[in-house]
Amino acid sequence: MTFWRPGPPRRSGRCLRPRDRFLPPIISVTTVLGAIFIVRTIVIRAEQWPRIKAQFFSLPAIIEVFPDVLRGFSINMSVWIVSLVVIALWALALAVFRSLSGPWFTSLRVFAIVYIDLLRGLPSLLLVLLFGFGIPALQIPGLPRSSLFWGAIAMISSYSAYAAEVYRSGMDAVHDGQRAAAKALGLSQGQTLRFAILPQAVRNVLPSLLNLAVALQKDVALLSVLGVRDAVREAQIYTARTFNYSSLIAAAVLFLVATIPMSRLTDYFTKKDRERRLQRTV
Amino acid sequence: MHRIEIEHLTKYYGKSLVLDNVNLTVGVHEVVCLIGASGSGKSTLLRCINDLVPFDEGVVKLDGVSIHDERFAARELYKRIGIVFQSYNLFPHMTVLDNITLAPRRVHQISRTESEAYAHELLELFGLDGFADSYPEQLSGGQQQRVAIIRAMANRPDVLMLDEVTAALDPELIGGVLDVIKNLREQGMTMLIVTHEMGFARDVADRVCFLDGGRILEEASPETLFSRPENPRTRQFLQRIIEAGRL
């Protein structure tokens, strides 16, 4: 009979020699910098470069337009944050409606299904135009007439349909035994959802929800078609006046400054979520 | 007076007959073990008793009152009959203490102080004091199953039903869980236990029922059933268990 004996120690990250530790990153960073340098040289040498630079990267133009674009961008961010909160709650309600069983809840369930099918099937842009121009045009007394308001409602309606499906997938992923255990302990359907299912479901889908939040952050710019003076609209106005596109670059930079940290945050939660799942299966 | 009376219980899943005219009683403080091959209807029988699944014919009574009586509406039945499953199904996002006190607090409106005091008492009794603030995934399978039993006990049920609670455990963890059940027996808990641990059934049961194809084929004291089984099917089943080295 042979017994297991420890083999030679495996190389792990910590006992790598300095050459093996530092060489790969140095090589990759140099390669990337080199590539950037070459592309830059080619671009700058090109005949058209001075024109491109003046049209897209004109520093004076950017400085001139920046306050307007920034003010517009604050509208993007406010609409984004308010919509996020409303979507998070409304979509959760839709997902819960859809999950309810029993004859009493049939109408809620059907409503949720129809709502989700309809609003997921339509382009957000179409909804924004329909709500943002259509409803104010009806001039119904008592209803707000602001395009911004109705445009935001359109975005919220559309994104809630997606987010509801995300929540639902999270609820489906909770093991059936959890429901059985909750029921056997005497919890009602509502209590089972609130205490047992939803906390787990939300945790399951947090990364996907954050991805939706990043998408929404950019899509709020759709409201510019309504004449709402958001960052994109302000940039466009400047471009129309001066035939210079640097304002759009300024807006682009602002969007990136906002979305990239969100993407990193999403990555972080995705990683944590994966670790949690791994730990559970081990 | 019987705690549980089952008369002519019949249940179909679709067209297949899963429980066929089952008659069974469990007296106060009595421990009844259900044995039988996989698929013989043991789990379904337990689920019918506390109304987790509907049945087609017959009646189940708790303390002489049908479980469908309006006296058992509003979750009273779940309070009176506790059940623990093979997969412990603890809520992974809650601490052990919150798992145990959830139903007493939210369903039975018992104050936090009182339900936590009782939870600590039970944890201590079953050798788990110190784990109140742990999360289920930090516990071994055996510890999780003991918490699941405590969670069912926290409702102060009159009857505890256990469905193969050791079947998912590594052999070295089974003993601790069985000790908890023996302890409950000492305290006079009325129990209906589905188990494949025949040695344990012999020790703990007042009566053993052999279920086969949805029918109770034989019902006797453990001494009689394990040493002088009458029904050939029972003998066959026990023979296979002995061959598998589990008796």
Ligand SMILES: Nc1ncnc2c1ncn2[C@@H]1O[C@H](COP(=O)(O)OP(=O)(O)O)[C@@H](O)[C@H]1O
């Ligand atoms: N939810 C269900 N739907 C359909 N058939 C089921 C369901 N649950 C159990 N059954 C069937 O009922 C029979 C008895 O199952 P069960 O009570 O789980 O047996 P045991 O617990 O003795 O192994 C089996 O044939 C099984 O396939």
Ligand SMILES: [Mg+2]
């Ligand atoms: Mg079973």
